[in-house]
Amino acid sequence: MTAPTAPPPDEEVLDAPPEAGQPLWKRALTGPSTSILLVLVGMILVFSMLSFEQFFTVSNARNIATDAAVLLVVATGLTYVVITAGIDLSVGSVLVFSSVVSARMMNAIGGESWGVLLIGMLTALAAGFAWGALNGFLVTKAKIPAFIVTLGTLGMALGAALLITGGVDERNVPFKLVETIGTGRLFDQIPYLVLIAAVVAVVFGIILHTTRFGRYTYAIGSNEEGVRRAGVNVDRHLIKVYALGGTLAGFAGYLALARFGTTSIAGNTTLNLDAIAAIVIGGTSLFGGVGTIVGTVVGVFIPAVLRNGFVIVGVQPFWQQVAVGAVLIVAVYLDQLRRARYAR
Numbered sequence: 001m002t003a004p005t006a007p008p009p010d011e012e013v014l015d016a017p018p019e020a021g022q023p024l025w026k027r028a029l030t031g032p033s034t035s036i037l038l039v040l041v042g043m044i045l046v047f048s049m050l051s052f053e054q055f056f057t058v059s060n061a062r063n064i065a066t067d068a069a070v071l072l073v074v075a076t077g078l079t080y081v082v083i084t085a086g087i088d089l090s091v092g093s094v095l096v097f098s099s100v101v102s103a104r105m106m107n108a109i110g111g112e113s114w115g116v117l118l119i120g121m122l123t124a125l126a127a128g129f130a131w132g133a134l135n136g137f138l139v140t141k142a143k144i145p146a147f148i149v150t151l152g153t154l155g156m157a158l159g160a161a162l163l164i165t166g167g168v169d170e171r172n173v174p175f176k177l178v179e180t181i182g183t184g185r186l187f188d189q190i191p192y193l194v195l196i197a198a199v200v201a202v203v204f205g206i207i208l209h210t211t212r213f214g215r216y217t218y219a220i221g222s223n224e225e226g227v228r229r230a231g232v233n234v235d236r237h238l239i240k241v242y243a244l245g246g247t248l249a250g251f252a253g254y255l256a257l258a259r260f261g262t263t264s265i266a267g268n269t270t271l272n273l274d275a276i277a278a279i280v281i282g283g284t285s286l287f288g289g290v291g292t293i294v295g296t297v298v299g300v301f302i303p304a305v306l307r308n309g310f311v312i313v314g315v316q317p318f319w320q321q322v323a324v325g326a327v328l329i330v331a332v333y334l335d336q337l338r339r340a341r342y343a344r
Contacts, residue, residue, distance in 0.1 A: 036281055036331065037298050040305065047309035054312045062191060068304040069197035070095075070256050072297060075275040076204050077248030079296045080241045081146075082279050083208075085221045085288025086139065088242065089150040091249040092271035093157035094131045098124040098253030099263045100161045103170040112176040120177070124254035125247055131157055132246015136239035154272070161265060170263045182258035193259055200248065205293030217241060221288025274303065277324060281331045302327065 048056040074091050081088045102124035109116050131153055138149045184192045208214035216237050219227045228234045256264060282299025284291030306320045 035334075036283060036295065036302070036327075039327070040298050040302055043302070043305050043309065047305070047313065050309075050313045055309060058189075060308065060312075062189075062194070064301070064304050064308050065194040066191050066259075067308070068300050069191070069193045070252050070259065071271065071274055071278065071304075072197045072300045073200050073252040073255060074249050074271060075278050075296050075300050076201050076293060077245035078275050079279050079284055079291055079293060080204075080208065080217055081245045082276070082284050082286060083217050083221045083288060083291045084238060084241055085224070085286075086146045086238070086242070087150060087276070087286075088132075088135060088245050089147065089272050090131060090135060090153040090157055091245060091252075091275060092268050092273075093154045093161070094128050094246055094249040095253040095256060095268050095271060096263065096265050097131070097157040097161040098127040098250035099257040099268075100164050100170055100265070101127050102254050103173055103257055103263055104164065106174055106177075107170070107172050112174050114176075116174060117177050117181075120174075120257075121251070121254050124250045124257075126250070128246040128248065128250015128253065129243050130246070132243040132249070133239060135246065136242030139242065140235035140238050158265075161263075165263065165265065167265075169265055171261070173257060173261050177258045178261045180258075181255065182261065193255060196255065200251070201293055201297055204244075204248075208293055213237075213240075218289055221285075221290075223289075277328050278303065281324070281327050283331070286332065 044056075054060065074095065078088055078091055102120040105123040106116050106120040109119060135146070135149055135153055138144050139146045142149075181192050181196070186192060186195055208217065216227065216232055219232075220234055220237060224234055253268075256268060260267075278299035279291070279296050280286060280299070281302055282292070282295030282297070284295060284299075303320060303324050306323055307317060309315075310317050310320055
C-alpha cells in the first residue's frame with residue numbers, strides 16, 4: 001500500500017501572516033507602512049511651512065526623487081531577502097563592484113553607441129547576479145548564517161573592486177550614458193533615473209504581491225519548515241531571492257555610474273545600511289514574513305526628504321542620522337508589538 005501523495009504546493013495552505021493573503025491595495029492601505037506614510041506626509045508639511053518657496057517646488061521634488069532613485073532599486077531587491085527572514089550586507093559593495101566592471105567593459109569596447117551601453121548594463125547585471133547567487137548558495141547549501149556570508153562577501157566584492165581599479169575611481173565613462181540615463185528627462189520633466197527606479201519598484205512589487213514566487217517568499221519568512229514540508233524547494237527559492245537582490249544591486253551600480261559619471265567607490269560602501277534602514281522603516285519585519293514594496297518606497301523617501309529639508313532650512317545634516325536612527329528603532333519596536341499581538 002502506497003502512502004498518500006502530498007498535495008502540490010499551490011494547494012497547500014502555507015502558514016503565512018494574514019497580510020500575505022490580502023489584496024495588494026489592502027496591504028498598501030492597512031499594512032505597517034501606513035503609519036510611516038503619515039510620518040512622511042507630516043515631514044513634507046513641516047518643511048513646506050518652514051520654507052515653502054524653496055522646499056515645495058517641482059524642481060526640489062525632482063531632486064529628492066533623483067537622490068532616492070538608486071537606493072530604491074537596491075532596497076527593492078533587498079526587501080525580498082528580508083521578507084524571507086534573511087539579510088544581505090553586501091549590496092553596497094556589490095553595487096560598487098558592478099559599476100567598476102561595467103565601466104571597464106564599456107571602456108574596453110570603446111565608443112558611444114547604445115550597444116556599448118547595453119553591454120555595460122548586462123555586465124553590471126551579471127556581476128550582481130553572480131554575487132547574489134553566491135550568497136544564496138552559501139546560505140542554503142553550506143548552512144552558513146546569512147549575516148556571516150554577506151559580511152564576508154561585502155569585503156570580498158569591495159576588495160575585488162579596489163584590486164581592479166587600484167583604489168582609484170574609474171572616471172572614463174561614456175558621455176552618452178551620463179547625458180541620457182544619468183541626467184536626461186522624459187518630456188524635459190521626469191528624470192529617466194527616477195522613471196527607471198519607479199518601474200523597477202512597480203514590477204517587483206507586483207511580482208511580490210501577486211505571484212507564486214512572492215507567496216513563497218512571504219511563506220518562507222513566516223514558517224520555513226512548514227513550506228519545506230509542503231513540498232516547496234526552499235533552498236532553490238532562497239538562492240533565487242538572493243540572486244535577485246544581487247542583480248538589482250548590480251543594476252543600481254549601473255544607474256549610479258550613469259548619474260555620477262564615475263564609480264564612486266568610497267561613496268556607496270554604506271549603502272547597505274541605508275537600504276536596510278529604509279526597508280525596516282517602511283514596515284518590513286526583520287523577523288520575516290511581513291513587508292511591502294510600497295512601504296519600502298516610503299522608507300526610502302524619509303531619509304531623502306530629511307536630508308533635503310535640513311539643508312534647505314539650514315539645519316546641520318548630521319541631525320538626519322539622528323532622526324533616521326530614532327525612526328528605525330521605533331519601527332522595529334512597533335513591529336515587535338505587532339508580532340506579539342499576532343502570536344496571541
